[in-house]
Amino acid sequence: MLENSDPMPLYHKLYQLLHQAIHSGAFATGAKLPTEKQLQEETGMSRVTIKRALDELALEGLVVRRRGIGTLVQYAPSPLQATHAPLRGLLENLEEMGRNTQVKVLQIKYQTPPEGIAAQFKISPEDTLLHIIRRRNFQNGGRSFAYYQSWTRIKNFPAKVTPFRSKPRLQLLREAGLVFGEIHQRLGAQAADSNTARELQLPLGHPLLTLTRSSYDRRSVLCDLLIAHYNPELFEYQMELRRE
Amino acid sequence: MLENSDPMPLYHKLYQLLHQAIHSGAFATGAKLPTEKQLQEETGMSRVTIKRALDELALEGLVVRRRGIGTLVQYAPSPLQATHAPLRGLLENLEEMGRNTQVKVLQIKYQTPPEGIAAQFKISPEDTLLHIIRRRNFQNGGRSFAYYQSWTRIKNFPAKVTPFRSKPRLQLLREAGLVFGEIHQRLGAQAADSNTARELQLPLGHPLLTLTRSSYDRRSVLCDLLIAHYNPELFEYQMELRRE
DNA sequence: CACTATTTGTCCGTATGTATG
DNA sequence: TCATACATACGGACAAATAGT
Secondary structure, three states: OOOOOOOOOHHHHHHHHHHHHHHOOOOOOOOEOOOHHHHHHHHOOOHHHHHHHHHHHHHHOOEEEEOOOEEEEOOOOOOOOOOOOOOOOOOOOHHHHHHHEEEEEEEEEEEOOOHHHHHHHOOOOOOOEEEEEEEEEEOOOOOEEEEEEEEEOOOOOOOOOHHHHOOOHHHHHHHOOOOOOEEEEEEEEEEOOHHHHHHOOOOOOOEEEEEEEEEEOOOOOEEEEEEEEEOOOOOOEEEEEEOO | OOOOOOOOOHHHHHHHHHHHHHHOOOOOOOOEOOOHHHHHHHHOOOHHHHHHHHHHHHHHOOEEEEOOOEEEEOOOOOOOOOEEEEOOOOHHHHHHHHHOEEEEEEEEEEEOOOHHHHHHHOOOOOOOEEEEEEEEEEOOOOOEEEEEEEEEOOOOOOOOOHHHHOOOHHHHHHHOOOOOOEEEEEEEEEEOOHHHHHHOOOOOOOEEEEEEEEEEOOOOOEEEEEEEEEOOOOEEEEEEEEOO
């Protein structure tokens, strides 16, 4: 019944179980939860543990506990917290983003990429690529919400920070002679590693929205790879679809 | 740094983080994980805690630990071929996905939506909408990778499961008389809550890719809201961009 | 060959959190 | 409320294996 490979405190397991039961509508609003004694018999846990789980539900406002009465459900079943969309700071497209936000270049130099990257570029392990790391935040020293790493197959690019203050990266690359053909993007989600967590001021393991953009030249040779990590609370991808 | 809403042991949190990183291919087979000391500095945890997380990975066979050497990834990079859905183009293309996958309808009935949903539809709190919950998995009883919830403003829709076996949801809605104009999509990331975690067989708090699609009729009135949660290890959104 | 730096393995003591009766 | 037992997390110390000088 409560088999869970994850090590988790007993009281929290029970809390989750009841939390889910209430949300799924198993207990209607106003209904009475099993008493501490009943739960004790059903689960085999001690009464203190049961009490702690019920107290956490009460603290959250999901139930109300009254001595001599029992534990009553106080909550109208809602299927999910999917309403968690405050619609703040949503940015319609990448170009407009530049107006309200600014980019800081953290690093720019030629480096030998990690194995997986080198494989995608089909280069030998000792070859170098232009490696740029950037971070985007809201203007006026606002919070950071994006962390970019890019690898580019380009020769003799001046590894200086200054030009990035005025022009976007892709534009600089085009001015340096790169010509793009197909561009392929993938959107996914990942847990924040320690590096990204630090840069985006998030706890370790926090969900991130990730974008991987592969840009090819006219002969379908990969020449630019961008890996972006976004704080999903401050940024989401938005698009309009129209029937034709 | 590690805010804990869920009481989960630190060592297990780190274990999960590394587990996911290895599975996602962030560390190639044979690659060296950060040393205990490096992880100690990056995460701020004590060495014993770090060690326990690494030991669990070793016990599982994902890594091999050698004193004087370090911790080496032993895992053959998974046959990860995430399914993908095209972003641009007609919605119908999205249904091509249906060839390798199948949908199970978990619930279909008229319900009063939670407050946040009702607000988006601009209906009064006691009005009902058609509420459908579905789950998509790979064929032949394969793993589930998507969990859908939808709210639809439509009258007298037969709340039966059977038609969904042969036709996609949007097509059924159109056949029932709905006409769509603008459609708005947002892609983000969220941590798995207990409900979604169970449905997708993922640990609590696992990063999920989320899609919210708002469909409006010809008069720009919201008539359908779809909230989708994806396992990012099995599914990602993909799009092609072309210079014009 | 020794010497050193690195890295993991093992052990100690202590403090706090969890769970029982 | 209390006493007890166990798990978690910390910091420190030392030993053993490895690689490079």
